[in-house]
Amino acid sequence: MTDSARVRFYRDNGYLLVKGLLSRREAGAYREECHGVLARLRPTDPTWGSARQLGGGATELRHCHDAQFYSAAFARLMVDPRFTDVAAALMGSENVQLHHTKIFVKPAEKGSPFPMHQDAAHFPHTRHTMGAAIFHFDDAPEEKGCVRVVPGSHRNGPLPHIEEGGWHLPLSQWPLESALAVEAEAGDVLFLSYLTVHGSGVNRAEQARTTLLIQYRDPEDRPAGDVHRSRGQGMMLRGVDPARYA
Numbered sequence: 001m002t003d004s005a006r007v008r009f010y011r012d013n014g015y016l017l018v019k020g021l022l023s024r025r026e027a028g029a030y031r032e033e034c035h036g037v038l039a040r041l042r043p044t045d046p047t048w049g050s051a052r053q054l055g056g057g058a059t060e061l062r063h064c065h066d067a068q069f070y071s072a073a074f075a076r077l078m079v080d081p082r083f084t085d086v087a088a089a090l091m092g093s094e095n096v097q098l099h100h101t102k103i104f105v106k107p108a109e110k111g112s113p114f115p116m117h118q119d120a121a122h123f124p125h126t127r128h129t130m131g132a133a134i135f136h137f138d139d140a141p142e143e144k145g146c147v148r149v150v151p152g153s154h155r156n157g158p159l160p161h162i163e164e165g166g167w168h169l170p171l172s173q174w175p176l177e178s179a180l181a182v183e184a185e186a187g188d189v190l191f192l193s194y195l196t197v198h199g200s201g202v203n204r205a206e207q208a209r210t211t212l213l214i215q216y217r218d219p220e221d222r223p224a225g226d227v228h229r230s231r232g233q234g235m236m237l238r239g240v241d242p243a244r245y246a
């Protein structure tokens with residue numbers, strides 16, 4: 001796909017899977033790094049309350065926010081031009097600013113699902129440039145609870161969410177199974193608009209699913225409210241922050 005075809009696809013569909021942005025070897029090294037960080041921490045389980053209605057039993061999720069504060073490997077990845085150039089092109093901006101990062105490991109056989117939602121419900125912004133890049137560090141076929149998207153749903157704008165159980169969309173109106181499963185391989189990166197309705201299923205496979213999510217925005221896109229602060233928020237990943245020079 002050419003660069004302009006990628007941008008067109010993203011603008012039409014609200015997501016883009018970039019195959020092989022990292023090599024399998026690099027992805028494997030980042031996988032080790034994620035599991036190392038989580039082994040050193042005592043992570044809490046962030047499974048959403050509403051996920052219990054989807055999981056069909058007890059499921060678990062292991063995570064770590066602000067991954068770059070735990071290992072320099074993630075600091076290097078955040079500014080890697082292979083990632084930041086795509087993020088800039090998809091936003092139509094020269095400048096890419098960090099919002100937050102998080103590692104997610106969905107453990108084998110019982111990895112928690114995410115009910116369908118828009119990230120915009122968690123941290124609304126004024127210009128809606130915000131995107132997430134989900135780096136896959138191991139293969140994520142459907143049975144591992146890969147991310148599912150509703151193509152084109154970003155064009156509806158922000159939708160009302162249910163706060164209880166983790167800011168999600170009504171489960172009956174937005175069933176996970178109806179969304180498109182975006183299966184990925186180690187090294188692939190899924191870019192998602194923060195308005196794109198997405199979620200993911202239970203990991204029922206024999207291996208964990210390991211990802212790093214980097215949430216980014218155009219620095220000129222301001223938060224609509226004082227919500228969701230994180231360490232390192234506002235760091236420039238590419239270009240400059242014009243507001244700092246005003």
Ligand SMILES: O=C(O)CCC(=O)C(=O)O
Binds near residue numbers: 145146200
């Ligand atoms: O990694 C996943 O399965 C989905 C994560 C997600 O939807 C989120 O963090 O908003």
